Amino acid sequence: MNVLERLVTEELTRVPTGPSAGDLRRRARVRRARRVGAVATVAVVFAVLAIAAMLQSPGSHQVRVVEPAPMTSTTGGPIAVTPLPLATTKEFPPLAKIIASLTGTVRSNTDPKAVVENPTSAEIVATTDTKAYAIWGGTHDDKPIYVAQVTGSFVCDTCPRPEGASSPHGVALTVWFGTDGHTGGLGLAQRPTDLSQLGTVYRLELTPLATTEQFPALASMAEIVSNNVRTDYRAQPGSTRPTSGEIVETTRGRAFSLFGGSTDNLDAHIYVIEVFGNFTCDECSRPSNAVAAPQGNSLHLLFDATGRGYGFGIGEPIDLSTLGTVYRVELPG
């Protein structure tokens, strides 16, 4: 034993008694309780904020829906009840290509100020350019073509127009297709055209209805969206609430380009539901110096693979077909 160790031995005899092991355990229990309390408090705060900011908090989102655009068919009745046969590949071989092209055209030309729900169906007829010439002009070479017409509220910012004129707009969007499915042209009109003068008219489903086989958590997601729209809906005279939306299955990575957010698990499968209208989110977070509440013409709700909502956005309509195959989802009343 060296000098230092001898001194240590002496000093050890003078070390004052500390708290007992029982005292330390009590102290540890108090700390654990405080920590649990703190964590619980933080969790509650986050839950309240998340709910308020997102999906299921009554009164959290004030939604305004503008008067819907007229939705009439060529026969004057609502498109949804038009007794037209459903278009198939038998009558229209490049059907998928036509639907994809028409859907993109509709989305890119839908008037964001007026849209309540994106049109989900259209009318289509097989005819010739000569027959079409009598109505719209153009070529008349007796070439077989397909003509599709969608009713809604459309504005074409990219269409040619006289200098200083506003963007062409109309309630009927007509698109011509070649027999290979390529787009031949489009036009906007202030009233729908009776396509039956060109041939047998068929109904074209633009966005097929989503099923639980494709989207197992469809019911709960639709319920969440419906609650979000319904409970926060600020009714205006003559306004209607969106009763359907669009759903697409995609990945976090693909959605990131549109919505931003976390860069974790970019390969994870998610669902995005979009509903159209005129929404104002009074309770959404915003910059401290922002005067107006966030508003937009569409709501986007993001769900994980189990159907749990994890994101919410309000803004201008987004073309969900850039994320995957779009389906229509009916919202419970």
Added chain:
Amino acid sequence: MRLVAVNDFDEWYADQRPRVYLSLLALSGDADLAADATDEAFTRAVTQWKRVRVMESPGGWTQRVALNVLRRRLRRRRFEARLLPRLASTEHELMPTGEVWDLVRALPDRQRVAVVLRYVADLTEPDIAIAMGIARGTVASTLAAARERLGEVLTGDDLEEDVR
């Protein structure tokens, strides 16, 4: 520090506390601060006892926690003394007292900590490495340098082989 069976916190605590306290006292010279940091370290140990007891060196871990707490409180005390010089505590006699302790305190920081952990806390070199967060080889060379400086202070019956 001879590690005892770590199945029972009470027994382990009773064995360890005096040396942890004394090592902190030797390093800080402040009995209150040493007691405070010691109690904090053992409170953390009992809070996580299931995890701590199966560690390679529960003593080394506790000593490391105690050293960190001590350093943080010393830093805070120095900071407060700079901000509030009139409220800073007056100079007090460093403990424990004596020429040997003065020599130990005069060592460079790393050597002082290594010597205190080795001879006061009675830690083995691997445990000192854990407590100081350095390599075992560094502990050995640091202790060798300290022994050279302290000379006779560390000369004794067991010096020939005190590396465990």
